[in-house]
Amino acid sequence: MKRLVLKFGGTSVGTVEKIKKVANIIKKRHSEGNEIIVVVSAMSGATNELVKKSNLISKNFDEKELDSLLSSGEQVSSSLLSGAILDLGIKARSWLGWQIPILTNDNHNSSQIIKIKTDEILGFISNGGVAVIAGFQGISMENRITTLGRGGSDLSAVAIAKFFQTDSCEIYTDVEGVLTTDPAINDKAKKIDKISYEEMLEMASLGAKVMQPSAVQSSMIDNIPIHVRSTFSEKSGTKIISESEIDHKKAVTGIAYSKNNAKVSIVGVVDKPGVAADVFEPIGKNNINIDMVIQNTSLDGKTANITFTIKEEDLKKTLDLIEKNKQKINYNKVTHDDKLAKVSIIGAGMIASPGVTHKMFRALADEKINILAISTSEIKISVLVREDLIQKAVKVLHKTFELN
Ligand code: ADP
Ligand code: ASP
Numbered sequence: 001m002k003r004l005v006l007k008f009g010g011t012s013v014g015t016v017e018k019i020k021k022v023a024n025i026i027k028k029r030h031s032e033g034n035e036i037i038v039v040v041s042a043m044s045g046a047t048n049e050l051v052k053k054s055n056l057i058s059k060n061f062d063e064k065e066l067d068s069l070l071s072s073g074e075q076v077s078s079s080l081l082s083g084a085i086l087d088l089g090i091k092a093r094s095w096l097g098w099q100i101p102i103l104t105n106d107n108h109n110s111s112q113i114i115k116i117k118t119d120e121i122l123g124f125i126s127n128g129g130v131a132v133i134a135g136f137q138g139i140s141m142e143n144r145i146t147t148l149g150r151g152g153s154d155l156s157a158v159a160i161a162k163f164f165q166t167d168s169c170e171i172y173t174d175v176e177g178v179l180t181t182d183p184a185i186n187d188k189a190k191k192i193d194k195i196s197y198e199e200m201l202e203m204a205s206l207g208a209k210v211m212q213p214s215a216v217q218s219s220m221i222d223n224i225p226i227h228v229r230s231t232f233s234e235k236s237g238t239k240i241i242s243e244s245e246i247d248h249k250k251a252v253t254g255i256a257y258s259k260n261n262a263k264v265s266i267v268g269v270v271d272k273p274g275v276a277a278d279v280f281e282p283i284g285k286n287n288i289n290i291d292m293v294i295q296n297t298s299l300d301g302k303t304a305n306i307t308f309t310i311k312e313e314d315l316k317k318t319l320d321l322i323e324k325n326k327q328k329i330n331y332n333k334v335t336h337d338d339k340l341a342k343v344s345i346i347g348a349g350m351i352a353s354p355g356v357t358h359k360m361f362r363a364l365a366d367e368k369i370n371i372l373a374i375s376t377s378e379i380k381i382s383v384l385v386r387e388d389l390i391q392k393a394v395k396v397l398h399k400t401f402e403l404n
């Protein structure tokens with residue numbers, strides 16, 4: 001007998017018909033003699049609708065109330081799914097985060113899980129019941145409902161796999177597995193059979209929505225293998241496992257992109273120690289994430305230009321902070337651009353394949369795509385381009401690195 005955690009995403013439970021289909025998958029896995037814990041997301045679109053409503057009330061909607069509101073989508077889907085399983089004649093029960101409880105810190109809207117109490121659910125599944133847990137939510141020490149960041153049911157599943165010591169952690173979704181790129185943008189995307197935690201973490205952080213970055217990070221830390229697979233086909237899916245189990249045949253494993261990036265350049269700052277700290281300190285203190293950073297010095301070495309990227313939604317606040325800080329930073333002028341995208345190639349095989357960088361830049365140049373900024377790590381290269389060029393860039397890179 002095995003103990004399994006099966007997570008079903010919003011697209012897998014998007015309609016009543018789909019919920020019935022999911023209940024049948026669970027029935028099959030249960031009839032094979034497994035102990036089953038199910039984690040479920042809200043029906044697709046439900047969480048976005050709740051976000052929209054809160055925005056209509058206030059642009060600064062209280063973060064604790066927002067968590068209480070957003071977690072309600074999973075109350076609907078977990079009870080509907082549990083009802084569908086009961087209807088197939090199988091013992092089932094739904095649990096909300098606070099009922100278990102799933103204890104988190106009070107970092108509202110992107111909380112971390114500290115501990116999950118297991119005894120009640122272990123008793124239930126060992127007596128043949130299917131436990132259906134509402135994903136994405138927990139409860140803080142202050143007795144307030146928390147959520148784990150958008151896409152956070154993936155993280156719920158990984159944490160449940162850890163605390164319940166399950167034999168597998170299966171993420172059921174609307175695509176066949178992790179693909180070489182987003183199939184919504186390139187129909188030549190191919191399924192990846194095995195990917196390392198490190199590569200998946202880069203893919204997810206750089207925009208591949210199929211797994212939540214924090215979930216991948218947790219699975220990497222606790223060495224929990226993940227199996228990403230389709231709710232709508234029996235195909236084998238993707239295994240996310242440790243690097244040592246993978247033989248990299250290609251330099252690039254996948255391509256990701258993210259939209260809604262903005263670029264800010266501070267021109268003519270005096271080039272002396274401490275300037276970069278003065279620029280970025282107030283921005284960081286306001287919880288704005290800086291992504292790419294480029295600094296270049298003028299020919300006479302007296303001034304420098306500092307360019308960096310942020311999320312578009314943070315642009316106005318960032319410009320205000322720089323303006324406020326003008327006395328201290330002492331610059332000539334500030335320019336900015338929005339509607340930019342980051343397109344990234346990712347692959348641990350890059351380490352052993354020289355020439356990947358120029359191949360990427362040449363392929364983009366041949367398509368007349370202008371690169372606005374670059375950042376690299378050992379296993380990824382990212383470029384900033386205009387948002388309307390995403391598809392063209394992804395397609396040419398996909399072909400260039402033999403992923404088609
Ligand atoms: P779920 O509702 O199951 O949580 P998500 O919508 O969060 O599913 O993630 C699945 C979606 O991620 C796919 O429909 C696909 O469009 C998108 N996606 C982006 N990049 C990738 C990729 N590299 N591989 C697979 N899917 C991707
Ligand atoms: N329902 C939540 C969201 O839309 C969590 C999830 O889908 O994983 O972000």
Ligand code: MG
Nearest residue numbers: 009151209210
């Ligand atoms: Mg998701």
